[in-house]
Amino acid sequence: MDERSAVVVGAGVGGLAAAVALVNAGWRVQILERHDRLRADGAALLLWANGVRALRALGMGAALEAIAVRQERGTGGLRTPDGRWLIKMSEPEERGEGLSGTAVVHRQDLHEALVAALGDAATIRAGATVTGVRLGDAPAVKLGGETMTADLIVGADGISSIARSTLDNHSRLVGAGRVAWRAVVPRFRAPEVADSGETQGSGRRFLSADLGAHGVYWAAEARGSVRPESTAGQLDLLKRWFAGWHEPIGQLIAATRPEELMQHPVEYLDPLPRSFVHTGATSGVALLGDAAHAMTPDLGQGACLALEDAVTLGVCMGGRAVPDGLRRYEALRRPRIVKMTKMSRRVGGVFAAQGRFVVPLRTALLRGIPDKTFAKGAAALTDWTVPEA
Template sequence: MPQRAATIVGGGIGGLAAAVALHRRGWRVEVLERAPQFIEIGAGISLWPNALRALDVLGLADTVRALGAVEETGGVRDRRGRWLSRTDNAELARRFGRPLVVLHRADLLRALTEALPADCLRPASEVSSVRVDGQSPVVAHPGGESRPDLVIGADGLRSAVRGALWPDAAGPRYAGYTAWRMVTEPLAEPPAEGAATWGRGERFGYTALPDGRMYCFATASLPAGTTADTSEYEELLRRFGTWPDPIPALLAAVPANAVLRHDLYDLPPLPSFVRGRVALLGDAAHAMTPNLGQGACQALEDAVTLAHCLDGTSEVAAALRSYDRLRRPRTQAITRRSARLGTLGQLSWPPAVLLRDTAARLMPARVTLRSMTPVLGWTAPGDESR
């Protein structure tokens, strides 16, 4: 079979993972990234057992684990700092065969880029149009036009590929709350375990990164586009500076200029992730809120599933239809589940908050773990080992 070519629009985690998966199967790939560099800034990422299984397929799981920290324990607390639920991540690893690993997003992106030949990577290559000429997809960019066998739209929530070829699809919908993300300076005595603290219409979470740093995240229910009257750091201090320990100490260790803020959106369900020889992947296909920590995990699953479907066939369009059948029901179900969890976490009416917290406190840990099986128990196509 002659060497096939793929153009991947978007150089984030999903796009790069797809490039690695296809490159290792003999495809000629190019990754078009509009930013001047392939880089992620400012935030951590949780890789759950299903994501590590996908990285196993890419041959990168050991590399990524070495860059991260294994979270041993965690859970959810109430506004007074009392535990509502605890998660034994050793039991999670036993049940699902892999641990929960937390690392900086930039480290994961670097591991993916280093697995590719440098000439695959095309920074500063914003796509100006995507169209179909007969049966062939055509991508226009600063270097000219690409007419590959396959185009992958991995260009995020506001995907240009989706906008061009799915013009009637509903746009992103606001989840009702905004999020802050930050990484502390190294701490002499970092917290021994991660936690998410649920308040009334607000949440604050933290988890360990390597080298004594902590990744922190916070949410607040606000209208879309709301801006702070002060700096984002001062806004965080105002909202969370008196929350239970160790939150004040964590905020004190965050550089004041290192706070990222983004309103949170998800994507209404698409009727298909494919058009002929064009496929959507990651947030471009199924953007979800971060409540389950599954956004990047699902993009990694997408990448290895797509490459598997393309194995051993010259019929790209048929392979993509198989990819759609495998990925769309799963990712859309996880998007809905994440949205429901976010709604619970952002409750603000005191009686509803009391009911939520009481139910969480009474829920046995084994039931919580069992409920995670549909998400974390994924196995890569062709690999049924647990």
């Protein structure tokens, strides 16, 4: 088959991983990114076993070993604000594939590793904002007055995807009524974090994880909408909201500088797009990552699923005609995505619960779950393997 060409819209983790997968499958790829320079928003990422496996399938096992901080067995889990453990998380069993359990990476490191994996086989055009996607027999992307055609267009343009809005008028972006904050505190200023994991109070949550040489990553969530205060004001608010919670929570908030804090509304797609693909006569469009299935971050799986999407797309586009490959991609991804988005909403409902009656009930219920059962449930969610061609 002649070398085929793809245009990938968006150089986030999903778009870059899709580009690597397509390059590995023999495609010529052009990536269009609206920002003037490539950058990774969002501090750090927890990579579960499925995300790790997807990166290894992209040929990035060694690169991952170099940038990932492995979460040691038994150091994570769920706690109450007074520091008592509800669940101690153990890693899923090793599959003899090296770094297979949970790992944390700095997003910028992952970004750079993905760009390095592309080599010369892909070009990245920064400062290129896609203004529309044309469907029909010969799909194309529009960049202002310019139109670009390709055998495959990949819409990896995130939660407010322009590609999705062209392909589908069914899905809606819904606010979860929660706000998330994230930061990385540099090593020299960060307190020791012996145990990673999440602490759950009434309508508020706090997560921290050691990020090796980078320092410590933390993320907090609270019910409500985006706060209008300056980042310094938001930090003051977080100090008050999390006052009295076990350390190092207060120490981490106190050590964070305003310019290190990021705030995001928590949003998700509901319903999902009717289809993640559009097929033309010989070409087509695929949605991938948050563009296809933005979900609440309750499972910490959005980027892991984007990596799964990317690997699957590469497998499907290997030797097939594009429309056939896209139909196979849709068939492989939809059941998994439907299951994970439902689970994320369910878990979010439990973890974000608030109230004098509901929270003690949640605590009692979680305490009643044996650690092994919880770990088994988590392992079932991450149980994904590279599909057959």
